[in-house]
Amino acid sequence: MAVLRRRGRAHSVFSHEFVIHNRADIAAALVLIVLGGLMFEVTAKTSFMFISPQHNVTSTTPDGDVVYYVYGTSDCATISFYIFITIILHAVVQEYTLDKVNKRLHLSKVKHNKVNESGQLLLFHLGTSAWGIYLAVTEGYLSAPSSLWEDYPHTHLTFQMKFFYLCQLSYWLHMIPELYFQRVRKEEVPRQLLYIGLYLAHIAGAYLLNLTRAGLVMAVLQSVAELVFHMARLQYFTNSDRQAL
Numbered sequence: 001m002a003v004l005r006r007r008g009r010a011h012s013v014f015s016h017e018f019v020i021h022n023r024a025d026i027a028a029a030l031v032l033i034v035l036g037g038l039m040f041e042v043t044a045k046t047s048f049m050f051i052s053p054q055h056n057v058t059s060t061t062p063d064g065d066v067v068y069y070v071y072g073t074s075d076c077a078t079i080s081f082y083i084f085i086t087i088i089l090h091a092v093v094q095e096y097t098l099d100k101v102n103k104r105l106h107l108s109k110v111k112h113n114k115v116n117e118s119g120q121l122l123l124f125h126l127g128t129s130a131w132g133i134y135l136a137v138t139e140g141y142l143s144a145p146s147s148l149w150e151d152y153p154h155t156h157l158t159f160q161m162k163f164f165y166l167c168q169l170s171y172w173l174h175m176i177p178e179l180y181f182q183r184v185r186k187e188e189v190p191r192q193l194l195y196i197g198l199y200l201a202h203i204a205g206a207y208l209l210n211l212t213r214a215g216l217v218m219a220v221l222q223s224v225a226e227l228v229f230h231m232a233r234l235q236y237f238t239n240s241d242r243q244a245l
Helices: 016-021 023-039 041-051 075-105 109-138 159-181 186-208 212-238
Strands: 056-061 064-069
Touching: 016 023, 023 041, 023 075, 041 075, 064 159, 075 109, 075 159, 109 159, 109 212, 159 186, 159 212, 186 212
Parallel strands: none
Antiparallel strands: 056 064
């Protein structure tokens, strides 16, 4: 079953147009193949490697055994799976929300692209801010700020912390093929690649250098700032009568 509604003439299977218009369905098919692998004993272990964070270690504490995670090569498989998930979500938000807003407002092509960009990033940074604040509270970083740097390196991660970083990496890596899917103008590509590269450097650097605690706080602060910026930007481009924000 198709993930998104399809309108307009059919395109050749091997054409660029076919890939662009059906990217969500292609990604959904790959996700279903991985999920279907869980049904069979022979492939279940491989499929589980794509779906759930790997490289877990058990640590013995006075309260019992606790499972933590470290980074490793199997993270590449997990990240690739969630890249496809993110492509699907990106396409759903685009078709069912942003395209309808653009159609209703009759925006110019430049404003259309800006609204698409800010709309996607607004939702992402909203989710990052909420999730990051929740982690900072539950992990005790706000009640004990010294834990951000004490006992470095912080090699062991909880499930939530590792999953947060894997999802962050998946999102920013998926933004690279989205430059092609969204038909971003050539003159805009360098700016977009720099933007994506800076985020990847921050997230991957914090993850690989065991600076995940400080990286989490920095990511939240940046996302809150970006959230306000993209809210103001959407207001500016979609409502010319009220541009005070």
